[in-house]
Amino acid sequence: MAYQALYRVWRPQKFSEVIGQTAITQTLRNAVATKQVSHAYLFTGPRGTGKTSCSKILAKAVNCQNPQAGEPCNQCPICQAINDGSLSDVLEIDAASNNGVEQIRDIREKVKYxxxxxxxxxxIIDEVHMLSTGAFNALLKTLEEPPAKVIFILATTEPQKIPATIISRTQRFDFRRITAVTIFQHLEDILNQKQITYDAQALRIIAQAAEGGMRDALSILDQALALPPDNLTVENALQVTGTLDKQQLESYFQAVSEQQTAVALEALHQIMASGRSAKRFGEAIIEVCRDLLLVKTDPQLLDDFAQTLISPKILNLQSAFSNEQLYRLIDVTSQTQQQLKTADQPLLYLEVLTVKLIEVLQTQAKTTTQSMASKVQHLQTEVEQLKQMVKTLQTAPPKTTTAASAPTNSAQTASAKKPHAKVQVDRTKINHILQTATRPALQAVQEVWPDLMNMLSVTQRAIMKVSKPVAASADGIVVAFDYAVWFERVMSNQEMLTMLKVNLDKLLANQADVVLVAAEDWPQLRQDFLKHHDLTKAPTSANNASTNDSTANDLVTQAQKLFGKEAVEVKAD
Known part of the structure; x- marks a missing residue:
């Protein structure tokens, strides 16, 4: 008997033998078992995933004389005739060569019988997307009103080319790509049954190169087994698939990461001289970059199967590439992949690609260096500004002046007080805030104060370090500065005032005013407010001692409510 290819010998004959499409086969098996078979099915998906096999199994299952829970027996005359292709009631049509209106009309005439x-x-109409528009229109009428005892099974790899009117009249099943792990396990079973020795790494290479198609995997395995010796070796698998081995990739990527153009080109020439595919070379670069991105993001993202295909030395190069560099390497390689499709001399394009990859790394490194230099220069500028501020603070007049050191000349005294008189405190706003101020509102501002500091620049943060919130209400916040010179500077800086208000509004989710005061003026402002607050409730007789005591107690209570008990000190007159 003539030799049969592996994919023909190991074609599934039952739903249970179909690899990697459990959901679809279970649904079809149940439909057959419960006699709920549709008149038309559409099987879509990549090549070699089981569409045609399932079509023939379904044809056997619905016609089997001894079905077993929706499965064909493969023993009755009907099943055997379908397996042999001799049953006239099951017709397999290739739409690529029978795509005209006449062929479909012929089918319409015959389905009546x-x-x-x-x-x-x-x-069974394979590659149904190849039908012409007229042929689809001719088929549509039959699908709309199908004769009894007729089932159409349409199979295609490109469902987007099928008219929606056809799709809507079928039950659609999308066949998925089979995982490399599943293909690897199936190939292992086949070789074990055939009692052929093999290298597990060779099977992994074949499973990865099959790109989710079981038929492709079996075809590649067939080719690899045809090479000497009589077992499956890694070298045979690499030669058939055109895949790069680990050592070749290590040498190439090591040279690229170290930006050694001559060494990288030499590694490329050795790879191509060993008979490797230019297409597979580009794919290998993209796969390595993808693996490095996954490992840099989370090592757990790279599954065990993928880790067996990538060299540990390449994984150790992850620190040599940033994420941005890996993105650019993938983009550049993808562009070259498109050019290789029409290239007469692929080696030239791969040489250019190698130079581009190294240029990407050099450009990224230069950009990073320039960015770091810019940041350092910016920090140096801010440091100089801070130094100037420190000098200003050191030369600023003290907050209080003792009697011994106070100027005796009245003109000098007036001159010393003159800078503090430049900025006037808005007493009306302060009194309005204090009217409704509460301790919880002040605590809320104090809690977000560190966040406010982080939202400011280094220079602004240095200024605000000498300030703190001293009172707050729903309408506004009072901020006191330890040094009058900084209070005046901020009061004259409208941009700074706006930034304080915007950031506090953001943090507190309100529209409160921000009023600034000098810390040395705050006690007097607070005392004046308490003294004149709600005068209508003040006592009318100065001689009424008990009333005065009650008023004093009210003032103390009000002060404690506004500023907290720890901030209020009661002194006897």
Missing amino acids: APTQAEYKIY
Whole structure:
């Protein structure tokens, strides 16, 4: 008997033998078992994922004379005839070569006749997207009003080319790519049953190169087994698939990471001289960059199967690449992949690609260096500004002046007080805030004060370090500065005032005013407010001692409510 390819020998004959499409096969098996088979099915998905196999299994299952829970028995005359391709009631049509209106009209005429041997007449139309527009229109009428005992099974790799009117009249099943792990396990089972020795790494290479298609994996395995020796080796798998081995990738990526153009080009020439595919070379670069990105993000993202295919030495290069560099390497390689499709001399494009990859790393490194230099220069500028502020603070007049050191000349005294008189405190706003101020409101401001500091620049933060909130209400916040010179500077800086208000509004989720005072003026402002607050409730007789005591107690209570008990000190007259 003539030799049969592995994908033909190991074609599944039951739903349970279909690899990687459990959900679909279970649904079809249940439909057959419960006699709820539709008149039309649409099987879509990549090549080699089981569309045609499931079509034939479904044709056997609905016509089997001895079905077993929705599965065909493969023993009755009907099943055997379908397996042999000799049953006239099951027709497999290739739409690529029978895509005209006449062929579909011929089908329309024949579906009127009842099946001769089987219970159902089955039409399997492969690559149905190749039908012409007229052929689809001719098929549409039959799908709308199908004759009894006729089932259409349409299979395609490009469902986007099928008219929506056709899709809407079928039950659609999307076949998924089969995982590399599943393909690897199936290939292992086949080789074990055939009693062929193999290298597990070679099977992993084949499973990865199959790109989710079981038929492709079996075809590649067939080619690899045809090479000497009589077992499956890594070298055979690499030669058939055109995949780069770990050592070749290590040498290339090591040279690229170290930006050694000559060494990288030499590694490229050795790779291509060993018969590796230019297409696979580009794919290998993208796969390595993808793996490095996953490892840098989270090592757990790279599964065990993928880790067996990538060299540990390459994984150790992750620190040599930033995420931005890896993104650029992928983009540049993808562009070259597009150019390789029409290239007569792919080696030239790969040489240019190698130079580009190293230029990307050099450009990124230069940009990073310039960015760091810019940041250092900015920090140096801020340091100089801070030094100037320190000098200003050191030369600023003291907060209080003792009697011994106070100027005796009245003109000098007036001159010393003159800078403090430049900025007037808005007493009306302060009194309005104090009228409704509460301790919880002040605590809320104090809690977000560190966050406010973090939102400011280094220079602004240095200024605000000598300030603190001293009173707050829903309408406003009073901020006191330890040094009058900084109070005046901030009061004259409208940009700074706006930034304080905007950031506090953001942190507190309100629209409160911000009023600034000098710390040395705050006690007097607070005392004046308490003294004149709510005069209508003040006592009318100065001689009424008990009334005066009550008023004093009210003032103390009000002060404690506004500023907290720890901030209020009661002294006897």
